[in-house]
Amino acid sequence: MKTIIRVLLRGLSVVALGAIMASLSGCDDPQVYGSVGVSSGYSSYGHYRGGYNSGVRTSISVGGRIR
Amino acid sequence: MKSIYAVLAVVMLFVAACATTNINVPAIEGVGESTDLPGKIVWHELLTDKPQQTQRFYTGLFGWQFEALPDKRINYQLIKHQGKFIGGMIDQTQLPTQADISQWVALFAVTDINLATNKVKESGGTVFTPPTSLGDRGDIAVVADPQGALFALLQSRGGEPADVKGAPATGDFLWDELWTGQTDSAADFYRSIAPYEQETRTFSAGDSPVIYQILSSNGRVRAGIRDNPFAGAPPMWVNFLRVTDTEELDEILAKVEGLGGEILVPAVPRPGGGSVALISGPSGAGIALQTWADGQTIGDNKVAK
Numbered sequence: 001m002k003t004i005i006r007v008l009l010r011g012l013s014v015v016a017l018g019a020i021m022a023s024l025s026g027c028d029d030p031q032v033y034g035s036v037g038v039s040s041g042y043s044s045y046g047h048y049r050g051g052y053n054s055g056v057r058t059s060i061s062v063g064g065r066i067r
Numbered sequence: 068m069k070s071i072y073a074v075l076a077v078v079m080l081f082v083a084a085c086a087t088t089n090i091n092v093p094a095i096e097g098v099g100e101s102t103d104l105p106g107k108i109v110w111h112e113l114l115t116d117k118p119q120q121t122q123r124f125y126t127g128l129f130g131w132q133f134e135a136l137p138d139k140r141i142n143y144q145l146i147k148h149q150g151k152f153i154g155g156m157i158d159q160t161q162l163p164t165q166a167d168i169s170q171w172v173a174l175f176a177v178t179d180i181n182l183a184t185n186k187v188k189e190s191g192g193t194v195f196t197p198p199t200s201l202g203d204r205g206d207i208a209v210v211a212d213p214q215g216a217l218f219a220l221l222q223s224r225g226g227e228p229a230d231v232k233g234a235p236a237t238g239d240f241l242w243d244e245l246w247t248g249q250t251d252s253a254a255d256f257y258r259s260i261a262p263y264e265q266e267t268r269t270f271s272a273g274d275s276p277v278i279y280q281i282l283s284s285n286g287r288v289r290a291g292i293r294d295n296p297f298a299g300a301p302p303m304w305v306n307f308l309r310v311t312d313t314e315e316l317d318e319i320l321a322k323v324e325g326l327g328g329e330i331l332v333p334a335v336p337r338p339g340g341g342s343v344a345l346i347s348g349p350s351g352a353g354i355a356l357q358t359w360a361d362g363q364t365i366g367d368n369k370v371a372k
Contacts, residue, residue, distance in 0.1 A: 062332055062343045063293050064307055064357040065242035065365075066268065066281065 091138065091202030093145070095221075096152045097228030103178045104227040106261030106284030108243050110174040111154040111306055112219070113146070113352060117169075117327075118158045120349035124326045128319050129238030129308070149236045159350070169350035171306045173218050173243050174207070175261065180222035183260045184208045187220075190256050198222075212256050214247050216302040220260070230287050234309060234365045241309035241357055246295040247302035253292050254280045263289070270338045305345075307355040313342045316358055320344055 095110055115121040125131040125146070132147040133156060142161035146154040159168055177183040180198045187194055187210045195217075196209035205223040212218070235241055247253045254265050263282040270277055280292035295302060310316045316334050323330050327349035334344040341358035348354070359365070 062296065062305075062335065062337075062345055062355055063244050063246075063277070063279070063291065064337055064339075064341075064343045064355065065244075065359065066279070066288075066291070066339050 090200070092136070092143065092155075092204035093152075094203040094205070095223060095228060098223050099225045100229035101226050103176070104230065104285050104287075105176055105178045106257075106263050106282065106289050107176045107227055107230070107287070108173050108240075108289060109176045109221060109223070109227055111240055112172045112174065113154065113156045113170075113348075114159045114162075114172065115156060115169045115348065115350040115352060116159040117348075117350045118144075118156060118160070120327050121156065121352075124328055124348045127326045128322055128328075131238065148238055151236075151239070153239050169348075169352040170217075171304075171352055171354055172209070173304050173306060174221040175218060176227050177220045177222055177261060180206045180208055180220050183220050183222075184210065186260045187212075190259055192256065212245075212247075212253060212302070214249055214253060214302040216245055216247060216253075216304055218304055230285070232365075234359050234361065234363060237309050237311045237315065239309055240306060241359055242291065242307040243289075244291040244293060244305045244307065244355075245302065246293060246297070246300070246305055248295050250278050250280050250292050250294060253302075254282065257282055257290075257292070305353070305355055307343075307357045309359045310356050311361060312358050316342055316344060316356055319356065320346070 113121065122131075122133050122144075126133075129148065131153075133144040134147060135144045142158040144156045144158075145152050146156055162168075184194055184198055187208075191213035193211040193215075194208060195211065196207070198206045198208045198220075201207050203224065205221050208220045210218065210220060245253060245257075254263075257263055258265060261284060263284050266281045266283070268279045268281060270279060277293055281288055282290045282292065310319060313334065320330055320334060323346050329347045329351075330344065331347055331353060332343075332345035334342045337343050337357070341360070343355055343357045345353060345355050
């Protein structure tokens with residue numbers, strides 16, 4: 001599990017750097033949410049599906065609203 | 068990792084300098100019904116790199132409708148559910164990035180966005196987008212808390228949508244929850260940007276207790292903060308949609324993969340009753356589904372022992 005996450009995080013670092021380069025080229029046609037895109041590569045748990053699929057599915061407590 | 072943040076901060080200066088200021092996004096439905104409700108999560112934005120598939124996915128699951136804005140520069144569609152606008156969808160492919168950034172972003176109401184943004188900076192958080200006008204929508208800032216969880220601040224023009232007594236419709240947003248490794252310091256941070264009251268609860272999940280912080284404002288519960296269930300995963304805000312019962316949840320989950328999504332965590336019972344599941348749409352943006360019965364009380368911040 002830890003190994004998978006570490007690999008994923010390393011991949012995200014590369015992705016973030018790629019996003020930075022892409023954002024600079026976007027200045028000619030600015031988008032109001034463009035900066036959201038650059039910043040958010042770290043936070044999407046959709047990126048962590050490898051972790052979810054690694055035998056931990058049924059042991060996860062997702063939480064949720066209490067009241 | 069810190070070096071990347073530093074580079075990001077520099078780049079943000081460039082992006083901010085390029086930002087347009089004449090964008091006009093409609094006000095959130097119901098704005099003006101109430102006085103300011105700082106701390107209320109008033110909106111959710113979905114970033115997706117597969118907008119058409121994503122539309123089909125959520126329409127198939129919940130019957131959501133999507134309405135594009137006339138201003139094509141924004142690449143933005145309003146999400147309508149049972150006659151009410153509940154969020155927005157942004158076509159990520161039109162953004163100046165090629166990274167996979169698909170995800171949901173929660174917008175927190177604040178009364179003074181400059182003050183709140185400064186609090187983020189002073190507390191060690193990151194300001195990715197400084198306060199920026201979205202026209203009728205108000206002023207938005209995109210930030211991350213000191214642990215790195217991404218969210219947005221919104222100062223609406225003239226109050227927030229009023230709190231309602233009943234539960235949201237099935238398929239509407241029910242809850243927002245921060246997964247982080249430092250619940251106490253996270254709670255302190257969010258209390259610094261909005262007038263939250265904090266309540267700490269502990270419940271069992273397997274062999275270990277889960278510390279759960281509940282944030283309330285103006286007499287209503289607003290969000291939760293809990294230990295990150297995925298050790299090593301970065302902190303993140305997780306958004307919950309309501310489904311009525313486990314039968315409906317099973318029916319929805321049965322459609323997920325056929326519509327191009329993925330079941331990340333299948334339906335599991337919650338300590339407080341009901342069930343919850345975690346899914347992702349075609350773009351990989353994750354969202355949780357939680358059962359909440361029609362007659363189940365909701366919203367007040369009375370401590371339930």
